[in-house]
Amino acid sequence: MSKENYDFPDKDGRFGEFGGKYVSETLISALDELECTYEEVKKDKSFLAEVKNDLETFVGRPSPLYFAQRWTENLGGAKIYLKREDLNHTGAHKINNTVGQVLLAKKMGKKRIIAETGAGQHGVATAAVAARHGLECIIFMGDEDIERQSPNVYRMKLLGATVCSVNSGTKTLKDAMNEAMRDWVTNVDDTHYIIGSVAGPHPYPQIVRDFNSIVGIELKDQSRGLFGRYPDKIIACVGGGSNAMGIFYPFLKDNSVDLIGVEAGGSGVDSGMHAAPLSDGSIGVLHGMKTYLMQDQEGQILSTHSVSAGLDYPGVGPEHSYLRDSGRVVYEAATDEEALDSFHDLTKTEGIMPALETAHALAYAKKIAPDLDKEEILVVNLSGRGDKDMANVAKVEGLTL
C-alpha cells in the first residue's frame, strides 16, 4: 500500500474491502446522524477544546512513558518502555473514547447511554462519563464475564449504571454487543450507543480510533523528547483492537516503526481454543462490519477462548484486517499461559500489575526483547491495570482469596 496516502475509512466507511455498515435498516439513520455530527465536531474548536480539557482534568492525560528498567535488565535485550494507559482515570485506555463519545451524545441531544463490555473496563469508563454528565446508563455484559470480572460490575453499579446480564449465545462480549444493538434499535430516538472498540458499523471504527489516537500522538512527542527519535517497535494487544489502533494510527506513515498487534492465543492458535481471528480466521460480516472472524464453514460465529474477558471476541476492528492484509502491521498471538507469566513478571519486577489483556502484549515483548539489540527501543501499550483480574488469576491458579 502507499502509506503516504493512507486515508481510511473512505466515504463508504471502508478500509479497503473491510468495514462498511452492515446493520438493520432501522439503525441506518442513527449511524448517519452520528457520522454527520462527528464530521462537524471534528472541525469544531470549542468541541475539541472540551475533549482536551476532559482528557487533562478528568482522565489525567498525558499518560507517562515509563522505562521498565529492571524488566529490561532481566530480559537482557531491547529497552522496554511502557505507555501508562493504566494510570488513566478508571484504569484503562477505554476512557479516552468514552470522554469523547459522551460529548458527541450530548451534541446529538441523546439522554440515554448504552454500551457493551467484556472485561468491564469499557463499561466502567462509560458509566463514569455518564455519571459525570448526568445521563442514564445501561451496560450489557455477558453472564460469563460478570462472573469473572465482578469488581468491575460493582464499580459500574456504584457509578449509577444498570448492568444487564446477557445469557444468550456464548454469554460473553459478542453477545453483549448483540444485546446492545437490540436495545439501540428499540430506543434509537433518545439513545446513543457508545461502542468500546474500533469495531462495529461505520463510523464507529473511525471515531473510536480517533479518540484513542491521543495515545500515539503523545507517544510521538514523548519519544522525540526522550530518545530524539521514534521507537523501533510498538506492541499492543488486540481484541477488538482499540488500544492498538490508538497507539498505531499516528505511526502508520512512519515506516521505520514496526507495529505489532498481539491477539489472544488462548490454549494455542493450533488448538482452535483461542480468540485470534487475524491469525486463524476468515473474512465475514458480524456486528455491522466486514472483517476477519472466527467462524465455521457455515458462517456461524465460533465461541472463543481467552483467559482475558476483554480479548474474548471472535471479530476484530476492520482497520486491523486491512492493516494485516497490507502488511503494515504484523499480528502475533500470545497464549493464556504466556500472558499469565508476563502478568506476574511485570507485577514482581516493576511493581505494576497489568490487565490480563495487556499481559498478552507484554508476553510478546518478553519473547522478542532478549534477541534484540540493547539500543533498540520497544514500547508496549500498557492499556489497563490488573486489579480487576486478581480474583480471576487466583482462580485460574487454584487459589481462593
Next chain:
Amino acid sequence: MSNIEKVFKNLKKDNKKALITYSVAGDPDLESSEKIIRNFILEGVDIIEVGVPFSDPMAEGPSIQLGHERALKNKISLLDIMQMCLKIKNDHPNTPLVLMGYMNNFLSLKENLFDELKKNKIDGLIIVDLPYVESNEFLKKLNDKDIDLIRLISPTTTKERIDKILASSSGYLYYISLKGVTGSELKISDELENRVLEIKKQTKLPIVVGFGIKDAKTAKKMSLCSDGVVVGSKLVDEIGSFNPNKENILNQNLTSIISELKEGIS
C-alpha cells in the same frame, strides 16, 4: 412474471391481502420444519419466509432468537435448507419461498450461492443486515438469476433513502412496523398507517408489514393499509413448545393461528 408478482396479482384480482409466515428452518429439526411449512401452504399461506438460523441474530427478539438456537443445535447447513426448499417447491411450485437471514451465512457459500439459489428454486432473499448501500454487487448477481432481493424499510428510513431503496427493489417491500426487534409489542397508530400509505404512493411494488403482528385484529388493521402482513414470532413461539410425541397438537395449534389470521385479513 415471477412467482411473487403472480401471487400479489392474483390476490389483488380477488381484492385480498397476503399472509406471509416466517419460521426457522431446522426448528425444531429440519424434517419437522419442512412439515410445518408444508402445513402453512396447505392452510393457504401466500408466501413463506424461511429463516436461516444464525449464531448472532441481532435483529431478533427473544422468541426468534430461541428458534435460531434450537435450529443450530441440529447443525444444519444453508445447503440443507435450500434442498428442503426444493423438495417443497417440487410439490408447490407456485408458492414463493424466500430465505430470510444474515449476511454472514449467505457469504459462506461464496460465489456458489447464486447458482445454488437458482438450482433450488428460491424466489427471493431478505438479508436483515444488508442495507442497500452495501448490496450493489450482490443485487446484480441475484438479479442475473431472477431472484428478488426484498428490501426492508423502517420507521426511521428517510424520504431520500426510501427513493433509493425503491429504485433497486423487486418482489415486495417489507415495512418494519416498529422501532425494535422482532416480536416486540406493536402499537398501531395513524402515523404507522399513513406512513405505509405514503410509501405505497411512491411505488408499484406490493408492500407488506411485519414485526409485532400476533393476532387477527392487528393483522386486519395492518392489512388494510398494505398488501399483506408477516407473522413470525407468534409461530416460532408455538414451535418452541414442540413435543415430538405430540406433533399433531403443534400442527393443530399452528393451523388455528393461521386460520385466525387469515380470517382477520380477508
